[in-house]
Amino acid sequence: MRNHKLTELNEQAVQYIAVGAAVLGTGGGGDPHIGKLMAMEAIRKYGPVRLVSPEDLEDDALVVPISMIGAPTVMNEKIPSIQQMIKPLDMIEKELGRKVSAIMPIEVGGGNSLVPVITAAERNIPIVDADAMGRAFPESQMVTFYLDGIDCSPITMADERGNGVLMHAIDGVWEERMARAVTIQMGGSASICDYPVTGAQVKQSAIPHTLTLAYEIGKTLFESKELKQNPIEMLLKQLNGYALFQGKAVDIRRRTEGGFTRGEAIFEGTDAKKGRTMTLFFQNEFLLATEDGHSIAITPDLISVLDQDTGMPITTENLKYGARVSVVGFPCDPKWRSPKGLETVGPQYFGYDAPYVPIEQLAAEKGGAE
């Protein structure tokens, strides 16, 4: 459904991506607001950033993902420094003894979608139109590179003081443990490069064209406002999505467990869903939706909660009693549906006692896509 090729990120593109990334963030991933402001500032200062398609990469090109790790609350207060967004990349280049050809976002959902723009603008290198999640997930090993057994090391991290950490982890799970510990010492928020990959590995493992997808979603939501069209219908068309539910939030329960906000949100149906109840289970992201006790969408498929009037995404943190919402679901990238994919980000990993069934199948069982 792409009607043009996005080849550079300017201020307008960044604004669209911020909104699209919040939809793909499925309620978590942090508010893209700070990422957006950092990116716009960098573009004002250094000019637009080139965007390259994964298929246009040389096989032996060095591509490095850069992102922020830690608490979004901290990042909104202790905003990163410019140096902090460059340092992990410098350290990787030094460690590997070669120049980086392009950088990429590790996740397209939430604030990390736009973090690479600062580095790319300052260093005048392109960004790859791809990511390793196709959405947002909370832990370092939850990336497609991990599924394909790609080495996550060397890993570099930096804080705003100038501290840098170089790590070698045996796998993504150990990276998560060690990087989280370092992040805490660095004050709850740090910049990180992991999974330095080749162009060939990007083509093999990354999820292509996700920045363009985020851009298109954002553009749809902005334009539907101008054209006075129903944004949600337009989105579903664009993403092969399913209208899971429409209703009103009647109860939200949150608690903190192991550094994550876990909870449930209960919705009473309106219109076609009158008399029905939906429960959304979340852990930073929305991970499981049930209607009257039956699953209708399950992680790693995407579940997004949108404001019924504007189509704008609502995060797990901002969901309030009385919100009128449309809940939509999209199929995840097929990579996540492999046995290792489901072991890594399936319902059991997050502690939900529900078997994974693809969203298309659940919709068909309910009587076809609505």
Add this chain to the structure above:
Amino acid sequence: MSHTNVDNMEEIYRIGIDVGGTNTDAALLDSKLNTIHTIKVHTTSDVNEGITESIRRLLAESSVNPAQIRYAMLGTTHCTNAIVERKHLGKVGLIRIGAPATTAVPPLADWDDTLKATVCPHAYVVHGGYEYDGRTIVEMDEEEILDCFLKMKGEVEAVAICGVFSPVNTSQEKRVEELAKQVLGADMPVTLSHEIGSIGLLERENASLLNGALLNVIAGVVKGFEEALHTYGIDASLYICQNDGTLMYSEYALRYPILTIACGPTNSIRGAAHLSGLNDALVVDIGGTTTDIGVLMQGFPRQSSAAVEIGGIRTNFRMPDILSIGIGGGTIVRLDETQDQVTVGPDSVGYELLKRGLIFGGDTLTATDVAVKLNRYEWKDAQTEALDESICKRADEIITRDIEEAIDRMKTSSDPVDVILVGGGSILVADKLEGVSRIVRPDHYDAANAIGAALGEVSGETERIYSLDEMSYDEAKEDARSHAIEQAVLAGADRDTVQIVLSEDIPIAYLPGNALLVKVKAAGRL
């Protein structure tokens, strides 16, 4: 005479004034907070004229001796208007204590160039800041800061200071304030961000800048109010309404004008609580153009948790959680004959209702005409015969449904709630609403805002992040409570009457040590 008869003791009165976009309302209350008299005049382009006129009429019609009025409270839209219209704003110098952190987004990044030039000719990011747990990120360099103030000298009327995680540790901001006064003089007004907003650096910085820019505006308001009172021989303590339903000393308001923004709806909510005797209900305030719905929790308006834009600037200081819909007494009703559709609003005839409404001999069908035609309200000499009853019924259905839906949105659970109806437009509403257990229409419903302004409670609040690995939940809450109580006393509350009126905590994701953000508010009587 050694003993005095209580009945002969002089009664003490208080005046409350609420300046809105269309009307200025004033109310006179006695010491038991009974409403003695209320007045409504048009808001004038020079706002002070309307205020003076309302005081004149209040005294003339109530015959109260001005010498017996000891307290005067003012709620006003001056500051909101100044930001929205970008007029009368002062120049502010900003020091952000954050380098090397925060440099990826400079100050005023999301401000437009005109406003930037109007408000903030000098913005500097200096070394310093704290972590979420109060650790120092880097030490401040005082020479660097003194240099910044030297550059500002003579070019700013106020200073705003905003440090990373200053709500957790206030020391650096306070030290920079000392340095500001050292260079720019002891009289230089300084706004410290931790006294204005919560966690979220850019929004708090913006709110602090706007606060600094409004100092001239609020000074004019306080001066005008003092003069108006003196003109009529009233020697009272002056208080200004905040947007959380409490008051601040006029001297305190001179330092924190931003806290007056959006106090109008709040005053209505407080007035509604007082007049109805309810502490937990929804308040539906229907004016000429809009219906504002707020939530009364334990006698105070519920606060909004979202970032709020004021005149296009994103801030995060507390605001009442208000839902506004385009229905009021002057809302225009139309019939589209080709589609056979009745529509209501969102436009309104506003204060021209008595000229343009059909029942007053005008040419426009309004929501008030509909209500009078359906016998909701008896309006003397109203001409209702010519009105089409079926159109009125259909319009009424739309109005009722819109209000019911807005009420439902603001509820906190699906149980039916009590609704207090205030404002001149409340005659539009039927006696039964879906999802509502009781509808209360108190006396003086059309002056609830001015009465709310006169109800004297002063408050203080605190917001901090605690680590529950280092202290118990109860200890964290206790620390926040005692800090809030001190803040209330500082704002003028009588310590013996101070109570905790709001206490909430939010766990913070991705932080170790079970980090907990605690917000507490305390309020007490004057």
